[in-house]
Amino acid sequence: MTQATSLPHQFSDQFFAGARACVPVVISVAAYGIVWGVLARGTGLSLLEVMLMSALVFAGSAQFVALDLWTTTPASLPIGPLIVAALIVNLRYLLLTATLRPLYGPGEQLKGALTMAIVSDETWAMTIAEMRKGHGTAAFLLGGGVLAYFCWLATTVIGHTLGSFIDNPARYGLDFAFTATFLALLLGMWKGKADLLPWLTAALAAIVAARLIEGSWYILVGGLVGSFVGAVSDKVRHVD
Amino acid sequence: MLTSPEALLAIFGMALVTLAIKAGGLLLAGRMPQAGFAAAWLKHIPGAVMASLVAPALVTGSAAEVIAAAATALIYALTRNLFAAMAIGVAAVYLARLALAA
Known part of the structure; x- marks a missing residue:
């Protein structure tokens, strides 16, 4: 899974391959972007605030949580809680970006760290799927990431501008695009029976955590528990 | 109203912690051993995270979500095509919700 030395034409090939591969997941990004934009307008965010938040924070779940805390009077805006909420909701990214380590050589830490700004659940998943097939490069991740980034920015602005003039995408089942895409990606990652135990424990832990704790903790809890069980089971069967 | 200093501060703060976490995972992984238990643990993270993303949505959803899943x-098992699987899933949930609501 080490990265091949990337010649210029390989970079653009990989960049566009990443963008193309991410089209199905970007549809789910767009559906959520519209919904968030409409809700942000209802919450009282200005167009400039929507653009700044989508462009700089670029994290859907954190932006949804921010709407719960946002107030229209600046003096009472809970700045500290907004920042802490973003930190907590995004903790799962520690797990996601840790798995992208093989994409960057020893001297590319800074480049990698900066590229992480455009990583989202969706493009992370597509890149991981590509890495599992023995491909997957930093340029592939960047291509998908840039597409998702501009799509998120554009659709949140569209949602804010058109407001209630547009239908909720959930009416057309588009809210299911995320679950459907990740289910298919998960099936594509199946390598054999050794995956069954970590996946089942992850799913169970996530279901229980989602019942007990509000917010997106369930992703972090399920990811940690499932991967830990997977590593222990590898050790027991001596296959590491 | 364009924006306020308070809103700008909140947005910049949110952006800063988000980037710190996203970059932090990658940089921390670079300091972890490339073999043994830590490597095995890292290897299992993607599947575990994806299973965690999907599972709660399926058990808390209605029968329409289960049918669509x-x-x-x-479709994915038959075609190995991500786009086709996603499109059929969305169409199925749309139709199943209509059918169940009727």
Whole structure:
């Protein structure tokens, strides 16, 4: 899974391959972007605030949580809680970006760290799927990431501008695009029976955590528990 | 109203912690051993995270989501095409919700 030395034409090939591969997941990004934009307008965010938040924070779940805390009077805006909420909701990214380590050589830490700004659940998943097939490069991740980034920015602005003039995408089942895409990606990652135990424990832990704790903790809890069980089971069967 | 200093501060703060976490995972992984238990643990993270993303949505959803998930899985197993699986899943949930609401 080490990265091949990337010649210029390989970079653009990989960049566009990443963008193309991410089209199905970007549809789910767009559906959520519209919904968030409409809700942000209802919450009282200005167009400039929507653009700044989508462009700089670029994290859907954190932006949804921010709407719960946002107030229209600046003096009472809970700045500290907004920042802490973003930190907590995004903790799962520690797990996601840790798995992208093989994409960057020893001297590319800074480049990698900066590229992480455009990583989202969706493009992370597509890149991981590509890495599992023995491909997957930093340029592939960047291509998908840039597409998702501009799509998120554009659709949140569209949602804010058109407001209630547009239908909720959930009416057309588009809210299911995320679950459907990740289910298919998960099936594509199946390598054999050794995956069954970590996946089942992850799913169970996530279901229980989602019942007990509000917010997106369930992703972090399920990811940690499932991967830990997977590593222990590898050790027991001596296959590491 | 364009924006306020308070809103700008909140947005910049949110952006800063988000980037710190996203970059932090990558940089921390670079300091972890490349073999043994830590490597095995890292290797299992993607599947575990994806299972965690999907599972709660399926058990808390209605029968429409379960039917659509089955359709998605079937189409993906048959075609290995992500876009087709996603499109069928969305169409299935749309139709199943209509059918169940009627």
